[in-house]
Amino acid sequence: xxxxxxxxLFLPERASTFAERVDHLHxxxxxxxxxxxxxxGTTAIFFFFRYRRRSDTQTTEYVVPSVKTEFLFVSLPLLxxxxxxxxxxxxxxxxxxxxKDSMDVYVMGKQWMWKFSYPEGPNGVNVLHxxxxxxVRLLLTSRDVIHSFFVPSFRIKMDAVPGRYTQTWFEAxxxxxxxxxxxxxxxxxxxxxxxxxxxxSPEEWDAWVKEQRKGSLQNRQDALADLSLVPQPARxxxxxxxxxxxxxxxxxxxxxxxxxxxxTFLGMYGKQETLQDGLSLRVDEAxxxxxxxxxxxxLAAGFPNVMPTFQGKLTGPQTAAIVEYxxxxxxxDIRTGASSQGPVYEPxx
Amino acid sequence: MSPSSSIAAEPGAVPAPDEHHxxxxxxxxxxxxxxxxxxxxxxxxxxxxxxIWVLLFFLIGGIYALIVRLELLTPGPTIIxxxxxxxxxxxxxxxxxxxxxIPAIPxxxxxxxxxxxLGAKDVAFPKLNLASLYLLLSGAVIAIxxxxxxxxDTGWTFYTPYSTHTTTTVAPILFGxxxxxxxxIATGLNFIVTTHTMRAPGITWxxxxxFVWAMYxxxxxxxxxxxxxxxxxxLVVGENIFHFGIFDPARGGDPVLFQHLFWFYSxxxxxxxxxxxxxxxxxxxxxxxxxxIFGYRAVAFSSLGIAFVGFFAWGHHMFVSxxxxxxxxxxxxxxxxxxxxxxxxxxxxxxxxxKGAVDFKTPFAYFCGFxxxxxxxxxxxxxxATASLDVPWHDTYFxxxxxxxxxxxATIMAFMAALHYWxxxxxxxxYHEGWGLVSAALIILGFNATFIPQFLLGNAGMPxxxxxxxxxxxxxxVASTAGASLLAFGFIISAIYLVYALVYGQRASANxxxxxxxxxxTASPPPxxxxxxxxxxxxxxxxxxxxxxxxxxxxxx
Numbered sequence: 001x002x003x004x005x006x007x008x009l010f011l012p013e014r015a016s017t018f019a020e021r022v023d024h025l026h027x028x029x030x031x032x033x034x035x036x037x038x039x040x041g042t043t044a045i046f047f048f049f050r051y052r053r054r055s056d057t058q059t060t061e062y063v064v065p066s067v068k069t070e071f072l073f074v075s076l077p078l079l080x081x082x083x084x085x086x087x088x089x090x091x092x093x094x095x096x097x098x099x100k101d102s103m104d105v106y107v108m109g110k111q112w113m114w115k116f117s118y119p120e121g122p123n124g125v126n127v128l129h130x131x132x133x134x135x136v137r138l139l140l141t142s143r144d145v146i147h148s149f150f151v152p153s154f155r156i157k158m159d160a161v162p163g164r165y166t167q168t169w170f171e172a173x174x175x176x177x178x179x180x181x182x183x184x185x186x187x188x189x190x191x192x193x194x195x196x197x198x199x200x201s202p203e204e205w206d207a208w209v210k211e212q213r214k215g216s217l218q219n220r221q222d223a224l225a226d227l228s229l230v231p232q233p234a235r236x237x238x239x240x241x242x243x244x245x246x247x248x249x250x251x252x253x254x255x256x257x258x259x260x261x262x263x264t265f266l267g268m269y270g271k272q273e274t275l276q277d278g279l280s281l282r283v284d285e286a287x288x289x290x291x292x293x294x295x296x297x298x299l300a301a302g303f304p305n306v307m308p309t310f311q312g313k314l315t316g317p318q319t320a321a322i323v324e325y326x327x328x329x330x331x332x333d334i335r336t337g338a339s340s341q342g343p344v345y346e347p348x349x
Numbered sequence: 350m351s352p353s354s355s356i357a358a359e360p361g362a363v364p365a366p367d368e369h370h371x372x373x374x375x376x377x378x379x380x381x382x383x384x385x386x387x388x389x390x391x392x393x394x395x396x397x398x399x400x401i402w403v404l405l406f407f408l409i410g411g412i413y414a415l416i417v418r419l420e421l422l423t424p425g426p427t428i429i430x431x432x433x434x435x436x437x438x439x440x441x442x443x444x445x446x447x448x449x450x451i452p453a454i455p456x457x458x459x460x461x462x463x464x465x466x467l468g469a470k471d472v473a474f475p476k477l478n479l480a481s482l483y484l485l486l487s488g489a490v491i492a493i494x495x496x497x498x499x500x501x502d503t504g505w506t507f508y509t510p511y512s513t514h515t516t517t518t519v520a521p522i523l524f525g526x527x528x529x530x531x532x533x534i535a536t537g538l539n540f541i542v543t544t545h546t547m548r549a550p551g552i553t554w555x556x557x558x559x560f561v562w563a564m565y566x567x568x569x570x571x572x573x574x575x576x577x578x579x580x581x582x583x584l585v586v587g588e589n590i591f592h593f594g595i596f597d598p599a600r601g602g603d604p605v606l607f608q609h610l611f612w613f614y615s616x617x618x619x620x621x622x623x624x625x626x627x628x629x630x631x632x633x634x635x636x637x638x639x640x641x642i643f644g645y646r647a648v649a650f651s652s653l654g655i656a657f658v659g660f661f662a663w664g665h666h667m668f669v670s671x672x673x674x675x676x677x678x679x680x681x682x683x684x685x686x687x688x689x690x691x692x693x694x695x696x697x698x699x700x701x702x703x704k705g706a707v708d709f710k711t712p713f714a715y716f717c718g719f720x721x722x723x724x725x726x727x728x729x730x731x732x733x734a735t736a737s738l739d740v741p742w743h744d745t746y747f748x749x750x751x752x753x754x755x756x757x758x759a760t761i762m763a764f765m766a767a768l769h770y771w772x773x774x775x776x777x778x779x780y781h782e783g784w785g786l787v788s789a790a791l792i793i794l795g796f797n798a799t800f801i802p803q804f805l806l807g808n809a810g811m812p813x814x815x816x817x818x819x820x821x822x823x824x825x826x827v828a829s830t831a832g833a834s835l836l837a838f839g840f841i842i843s844a845i846y847l848v849y850a851l852v853y854g855q856r857a858s859a860n861x862x863x864x865x866x867x868x869x870x871t872a873s874p875p876p877x878x879x880x881x882x883x884x885x886x887x888x889x890x891x892x893x894x895x896x897x898x899x900x901x902x903x904x905x906x
Binding site for chain 1: 431432435502503504508510511514515598599600601603604605638639640641643644645647668669670671674677678681682685688689692693695696697699700702703704705706707708709717720721724725728729731732734735736737738740741743744745805806808809810812813814815816817818819825863893894895896897898
């Protein structure tokens with residue numbers, strides 16, 4: 001049944017946990033739409049014949065709807081639309097909320113390619129390797145213009161916006177290769193900005209990770225060093241520490257838990273931060289990035305608004321590296337809470 | 350100040366034809382010099398000039414559309430290179446939206462009919478009316494100059510930071526659109542003031558024809574939203590030339606801010622395009638079913654409702670831009686209200702046919718097409734607002750198909766219906782009914798054949814604005830291009846018989862459809878000052894078909 005409907009609607013193969021939820025609502029919505037169009041259409045056609053003009057001087061009765069009729073006209077569509085909304089929004093919350101045990105992958109769009117990097121490992125261009133049946137969180141950004149990361153088979157899509165991180169996630173359900181397309185117009189070769197997700201079975205995944213540890217793919221990727229997301233060859237977090245030292249983060253931020261001119265980096269990631277205006281938010285990739293680019297936007301309570309912007313001073317990879325570095329500075333109690341586990345690689349010699 | 354005195358006070362604009370006064374010549378023959386047309390302050394002549402220009406722009410936009418469709422016939426390069434393709438779809442969008450769909454019905458038919466329907470001698474500000482036509486044309490000239498000298502490849506949405514970085518000629522085209530915006534504001538302002546101050550005795554708010562209600566709601570959106578677009582376009586031009594850094598993240602700007610500002614105008618702009626269509630269709634359905642509108646107040650208020658909630662729905666363009674999940678929920682619900690208001694209209698139109706006396710003429714054929722496009726296009730719009738479904742559909746051909754159905758489908762249906770319905774009123778000639786029905790059928794079929802495959806392409810995952818595409822999408826693309834050819838063929842037929850009718854058509858009687866619309870209470874074509882003798886008064890509600898027709902309408906001169 002699903003197979004048949006998918007064929008009629010030209011839907012691509014379903015390969016993520018989200019795809020099924022989307023498709024079921026899709027059937028419902030398209031079904032209701034077809035039914036309504038048909039009902040309105042046939043009623044209208046019936047009226048055209050039933051009430052066709054019989055003489056040139058024909059007059060008509062004065063007919064107006066009762067309050068009941070008008071109420072029906074409002075409530076019927078409203079009822080259906082709200083049903084769609086409730087299901088749709090529930091599913092949207094699902095796809096907007098990565099599970100806590102997701103594996104992280106950084107994604108960077110650049111005219112005209114997709115670059116992927118694992119926090120503690122290799123990186124790749126246009127090919128994303130992920131294990132099946134494991135939630136993967138994508139942290140997206142762009143180096144130039146807005147791109148949009150779209151995997152039709154997973155039914156997911158998220159814009160990659162320069163200067164900030166957005167996130168989405170998926171859990172692939174079956175091994176295979178799935179196409180990645182860019183859906184936000186990004187210039188001359190927009191339509192050539194294709195990539196693929198390679199979903200591996202657990203055994204293949206382990207083998208692939210081992211292969212990466214040998215560094216053979218790493219070396220191949222090194223040929224693309226100037227294009228790669230992660231500065232070579234150190235791990236992302238280590239690189240982040242270096243960048244943070246170079247650009248002067250440690251003049252104001254400590255890593256031992258003591259507040260200085262700015263809040264300490266230790267335990268910053270994942271904590272509930274109280275802001276100057278009394279509100280609070282959870283410190284995540286988006287907040288850390290924003291604080292680098294627009295420090296005054298959400299100021300942590302108790303600290304002066306003195307930090308300069310690093311907009312245009314840090315490249316996408318450097319920003320990602322600093323974020324990744326801050327994520328490693330965790331106190332034990334936070335470490336057990338929100339965690340983000342990437343595949344762990346041994347350092348490459 | 351009465352508008353008629355302002356006309357008379359303008360020397361040379363409308364020659365005071367004392368010697369013809371007793372004949373009350375129609376506006377078409379009252380002054381035949383080129384100057385008497387180009388400098389006219391008569392809303393009817395301005396309406397006709399709008400009509401000519403928007404038809405020309407429609408032709409230009411249509412040619413671009415066919416170039417785009419032909420290019421997409423094969424997966425790889427077909428007739429043009431990638432850069433030319435990117436410019437072509439940008440120009441297709443810019444021309445069709447800013448130069449055709451937004452000004453078409455308000456400019457041509459709104460200008461012509463609004464004062465007639467209100468029993469007024471002209472719009473409130475005739476000079477401003479003429480100025481808004483010339484603002485539109487100057488904007489068009491600047492934009493088209495930019496197209497010829499380089500062109501722009503950003504898509505009509507001008508998303509930053511692409512539009513601030515591209516090396517193509519962004520500035521003249523955006524500046525053209527900025528000027529066109531002023532034309533839109535001026536027209537809207539004129540209609541609001543006309544509706545408020547120039548209704549003839551007896552026309553209370555609830556005795557206004559529904560076309561006037563729709564134009565009024567449209568005008569409110571034009572006046573409130575267009576300034577935001579003007580502002581954001583200027584900012585983009587500044588950003589592109591002087592690198593302000595408002596939207597450029599490398600300079601501390603925010604690209605998503607552009608999207609908010611842009612859609613704050615451009616989403617309500619969708620209703621600038623479709624609300625006039627709704628107005629036209631209310632007139633058409635009443636006339637050809639010869640019946641009062643089923644729920645007049647519901648239809649009138651739903652126009653205002655759409656105009657109002659239309660301002661709070663822009664966020665549904667940004668479900669996958671990284672905005673908060675909560676925002677997505679709020680915008681999703683608010684967008685659905687637009688669907689509810691539209692549904693009220695649709696049900697009431699169908700209700701109008703109930704117990705009517707249907708005369709299946711060309712405009713009514715377009716009404717049928719319109720009904721279908723509105724229901725299907727509107728409901729796919731609500732489907733988009735369903736946040737989780739928007740995720741895979743966003744920026745794919747499903748969007749393209751959806752907005753062509755609702756914006757283009759509905760607007761074209763209404764435009765063609767209006768053109769046929771008011772053709773005798775405007776030009777005093779009749780066209781060939783048979784050819785009218787044939788071309789209506791071709792256009793409706795062609796439209797479906799063009800855009801239904803695009804819905805499926807969107808489902809299959811083909812992103813919009815693709816120059817090349819994976820081979821699996823080809824069958825549907827070929828179907829769509831074939832449909833576009835059929836569509837073009839339908840329009841060509843229309844153009845031929847309408848031009849023929851204009852030259853050789855039989856003289857129409859004053860009210861060939863036996864309509865009870867107020868605009869038919871004068872000669873066809875109307876005399877320069879709209880009505881012979883004193884301003885008419887109205888006591889009945891509009892669209893009322895009870896009782897025999899009062900045939901005291903003078904025949905055309």
